[in-house]
Amino acid sequence: MAEFEFTEDLDDLRAMVRKFCAEFSPEPVVRATMETEAGYDAELWRRLGTELGVLGLAVDEEFGGAGAGLVAQAVAVEEMGAALVCGPVVGTLALAIPLLSAAGDDATRRAYLPDLVDGGRTATVAAPLTGGTFDAAAVTVAAKAEGDGWKAEGDGWVVSGRVEFVPDGAAADLLLVAARTDHGVALFAVDAAADGVRREPLATLDLTRRQAVVEFSGAPARLIAGEKRALAALAHAARVGAVLLAAEQVGGGRAMLDRTVEHVTGRYQFGRPLGSFQAVKHRCADMLVAVEQARSAAYHGAWALQDGTDDPQLAASIAKAVASEAYTRVAAAAIQLHGGIGFTWEHPAHLYFKRATADSLTLGTVAQHVDLVAGIALDRD
Structure with missing residues (x-):
């Protein structure tokens, strides 16, 4: 089967979430929110659920969602990752909602999912x-x-x-x-x-x-x-969580790439832009390749889980391993290419680097997912 393509609807969804995050969760808001006791703005999270309706894109309409599928959910999470939105993305969006969707009967789904999808509860x-x-x-x-x-x-x-x-x-x-x-x-x-x-x-x-x-x-x-349904549902939630976290890593990597290109284009040294030096061009090109590889792996994972077009664990583990490695490498390169200012608390690069490091350890490391991929490949032989 042919791989999916980004439709006009998905492009519109991306633009909507990006605009919302830029307006209501810019860097100063992120810095203020991360210092609060809760660590996130409950009202902002609720608005993501009610006004934008992006917390339940992969949830059936019967249970309060949009029924748009996991690829659409990954698009929204990618944009949240690009903006470093503070919120229960991992706990609620990536794990709890997929788990309830897979584990509960219809009565259980109706009891819990609508409030989570609307952002009223986490x-x-x-x-x-x-x-x-x-x-x-x-x-x-x-x-x-x-x-x-x-x-x-x-x-x-x-x-x-x-x-x-x-x-x-x-x-x-x-x-x-x-x-x-x-x-x-x-x-x-x-x-x-x-x-x-x-x-x-x-x-x-x-x-x-x-x-x-x-x-x-x-x-x-x-x-x-x-027992039987719980084990299958928990394994499913782990795979969905890995794929959505990979999409978030794509967003963060892309944001760091864009900021770095902007910096080296406008920063001059010896009378010429930093970006005109061949070594800097090569580093930026490497960052671009890493982001695009991660994007391909992450969305293949979302598409595979959505349409059943590939082994779900294989697709999820490849997505998480590739995206984790790419995000970490891109975030580190961004700090280096920003020079001294990239290492300071005032610059956002360190926030992305810490997110990249934490994401690479969440829901399985690169090595652990590579081992899962190897096990699947060996079983097939």
Whole structure:
């Protein structure tokens, strides 16, 4: 099958999100927001959901979304990444919404998804996803039911345990928790404000993105999915999260490339623009190649997961590995080509470099995704 093409509708979507981010989340707003206790502007996030409708582009219309598909969602996330928008992009948009879409029955989706899509509530996933896929053996939370609660999805459960490095975990309203039961690993919904939930914010390299340690001590929980459906849904959420994070990395890399080209074009040395020197041209060309490679891999991943045109784990891992390496390399080159000012706190280059570094460690490193790709390739042989 032929690869997808960016349609006029997708171009219009990109322009709309870019304009919104430039107007309402410019660099001064990003710097002010990242210093707040929550780490994001709840009103800005709500507007992204209600006014722009870009938080549920991949969610079916029946559950409050637009039904536009994962490629459209990736376009919106790319523009958010280019602007370094502070918000629960990883926890809510990349993980929780895809997980609920895949794990819950229709009643569960109607109960949770509309509020997340509208931006009125936020959520995150407390599960071992740091290796690039869901690792059932690493689940550290246990769940118990009163009576014979396993027979039907619903209330009557409590969860206990500790989960490290939960994205957006300190501010999320809803926690989707992978917990071990007598029957295997299941998926539970926990109100973050419930008794028995304690959240400890972590110091992070990227100040625009928060993480937390979440501890459960007999916290009331609602069963969303049993063993078989939960495992498949968590693996799906990890793949979607990797692809959307790759799209965000494309946006950040593109922003750094554009800023660098603008700088070397307008900055003079020895009476001529920096960009006229061959060595600088080569560095900028290398940055462009890296960004375009990442773009191809990221959107192939989104298209493959959307239309089932490739092995989903293969496509997702290639997207995340390529985009992580590209973003890190481009952000480092941008700092070097900006000279001394690129290293200062006042310049945005360091914010992108820290985001690039943090993204490369989130939902699987380059090495971990390369290992997943190698495993798939060897299994095919």
